[in-house]
Amino acid sequence: MSKKEKGVVYLVGAGPGDKDLLTLAAEKAIKSADVVVYDRLVSDDIMALIPAGTKFINVGKNVGDHPVPQERISEILVEEAQKVQKVVRLKGGDPFLFGRGGEELQLLVSNGVDFRVIPGITSSIGAATYGGIPVTHRDYCSSVHMITGVGKRGTEPNINFPALVKLDGTLIFMMSVGSIDYISNGLLDAGMDPNMPCGVVENGTRSYQRKVISTLENLANDVRKNYIKSPALIIVGRVCSLSEDFDWFSKLPLIGKNILVTQPKSKASRLAELIRDAGGNPILYPVIETKYIRPINPPVDEFKVLAFTSSVGVESFFEDLLDKGKDARSLSDKIIIAVGSQTAEVLKKYGVIADFIPSKFDGQTMIWEFAETGKVEPEDGILLLRAEKGSEETIEELEKWGARYIDYPIYRTNFVDHESLDMDSIDWITFTSKSCVSGLLSTQDKNKLKGRTAICIGRQTEKLASDSGFKTYVSEEATIVSMLDRIIELSGGHDE
Ligand code: SAH
Numbered sequence: 001m002s003k004k005e006k007g008v009v010y011l012v013g014a015g016p017g018d019k020d021l022l023t024l025a026a027e028k029a030i031k032s033a034d035v036v037v038y039d040r041l042v043s044d045d046i047m048a049l050i051p052a053g054t055k056f057i058n059v060g061k062n063v064g065d066h067p068v069p070q071e072r073i074s075e076i077l078v079e080e081a082q083k084v085q086k087v088v089r090l091k092g093g094d095p096f097l098f099g100r101g102g103e104e105l106q107l108l109v110s111n112g113v114d115f116r117v118i119p120g121i122t123s124s125i126g127a128a129t130y131g132g133i134p135v136t137h138r139d140y141c142s143s144v145h146m147i148t149g150v151g152k153r154g155t156e157p158n159i160n161f162p163a164l165v166k167l168d169g170t171l172i173f174m175m176s177v178g179s180i181d182y183i184s185n186g187l188l189d190a191g192m193d194p195n196m197p198c199g200v201v202e203n204g205t206r207s208y209q210r211k212v213i214s215t216l217e218n219l220a221n222d223v224r225k226n227y228i229k230s231p232a233l234i235i236v237g238r239v240c241s242l243s244e245d246f247d248w249f250s251k252l253p254l255i256g257k258n259i260l261v262t263q264p265k266s267k268a269s270r271l272a273e274l275i276r277d278a279g280g281n282p283i284l285y286p287v288i289e290t291k292y293i294r295p296i297n298p299p300v301d302e303f304k305v306l307a308f309t310s311s312v313g314v315e316s317f318f319e320d321l322l323d324k325g326k327d328a329r330s331l332s333d334k335i336i337i338a339v340g341s342q343t344a345e346v347l348k349k350y351g352v353i354a355d356f357i358p359s360k361f362d363g364q365t366m367i368w369e370f371a372e373t374g375k376v377e378p379e380d381g382i383l384l385l386r387a388e389k390g391s392e393e394t395i396e397e398l399e400k401w402g403a404r405y406i407d408y409p410i411y412r413t414n415f416v417d418h419e420s421l422d423m424d425s426i427d428w429i430t431f432t433s434k435s436c437v438s439g440l441l442s443t444q445d446k447n448k449l450k451g452r453t454a455i456c457i458g459r460q461t462e463k464l465a466s467d468s469g470f471k472t473y474v475s476e477e478a479t480i481v482s483m484l485d486r487i488i489e490l491s492g493g494h495d496e
Helices: 024-031 070-083 101-110 123-130 161-167 177-189 216-225 238-246 265-277 311-323 341-349 363-373 392-401 434-443 459-467 480-490
Strands: 008-013 035-038 055-058 086-091 114-118 144-148 170-174 197-202 210-215 232-236 258-261 281-284 288-292 305-308 335-338 382-387 405-415 428-431 453-456 471-474
Touching (some): 024 114, 101 114, 123 170, 161 177, 197 216, 210 238, 265 281, 265 480, 311 341, 335 341, 434 459, 453 459
Parallel strands (some): 008 114, 144 170, 258 281, 305 335
Antiparallel strands (some): 170 232, 288 405
16 A cells, blocks of 8 residues: 555544634544544534544543543554544544543554644633633743643552642642542642632533632532532632633523524524524534425416525525526516515525515515515415425415415425434423424424423414424514524523
8 A cells, every 4th residue: 555545643632612612623624534533522512513424433431431442542543544544533622631642643653654633722721711710820820730630540640749839830630520639638738728719610611511619628528519520620729719700601691501403404503603602502403304396497487576485495496596507687577575584695695685574474474564565466476485385374365365376395394303302401492493393393202392491483483382382482583693682581691
């Protein structure tokens, strides 16, 4: 095998958990990998970025409990590099800081395997920051030290406490929840002030992050009392006294809230992003998928008005138009209705500004508000370009108005099968359309959904959800931004 044909191993740091703390280099590597070998510390949000079709190898390990021995992990990397072009070894935080990255590289070097290393934001700094603790500050210390709480092969570490106390810097203990007594007694015995401020950050940078602020003499008890579990940092030093003032993260309005995103996978990223920005934990659970219907031949020439009720509808229609060698100019004499500002946004991408956007996201409002504009007579006709089996309400209103119309399906919605969810851990369910409600009902035991809190876009979506037993709220406008605002408001997250 020539050198070029051999694979390259990328040793990549995934950061402490928050997806946005992944470096651009890391994102590029995981998106183009053939194989990803990963640990338990890599967050689900980051794993979700890896394209379908990539091979995954889980070598996750817990402190003191190694499902896949380290030697074997290194061998797996060498073996995979013989088979494929690009192997990514993805690790939490930075790959070299207590990440055994060095050990893995040594085996690659001795086997002549080509490699790259992509540093990551280490949790020792990232999780401290999200806990409001700056690891250094000129008024408090002039050094920072990272220390492991476990020795080689799971033994108790051999920490030189007198030396650490003498340094008078910030001490960050990792993998140390299990050795908290050894650490706090060691520091006290070496003469550290019992009132020294300490901070514990568990699951740092994730929506469910927890923080405990204590003093050295109370540290071990506070860790136990709060049932702190790995992964957690134990930070000892005067900088911990800044934690209240500098804590922006736990004050985000949706912190700790698990929010179910039922939208199709292709659409879900924007809502998930907004939830994350507000501190919430989006749980991606696409219950429907949309598929363009092909071939289509909508009778555009027979109608003066084209009505689009969703962004997928717009995409399906215009992609077909472009495939036929035409563009928006072929619609220059049409009046275009867009239901929902997102539908209008997508129309703009295809070079069309909607002539009319109804104030609400339902068939009744759409037809009657449009009729009132006096732009057309009922017999001019409306071509409805929407999903197969769209809502009956729109048709009924068209009939009442006496309009000529054709209900032309240009995409269809299928339910996606899932394993059932632990609904008790979910704070909010988001429904952006009626089909999301039906999709979720099709995957779960209906009794377990009764009384769950759901936020809906559109009156019809809300009606279906409330008829199905959900406790429902509806967003003011037909946009996901408005939907999120409503969740924040109802969670008591607004200061006003
Ligand atoms: N290479 C990693 C550290 C691996 S050792 C890094 O640079 O972050 C594993 C230890 O890291 C855990 O026991 C815990 O002390 C710490 N850790 C990792 N992720 C963490 C997180 N999200 N919050 C708090 N501590 C974390």
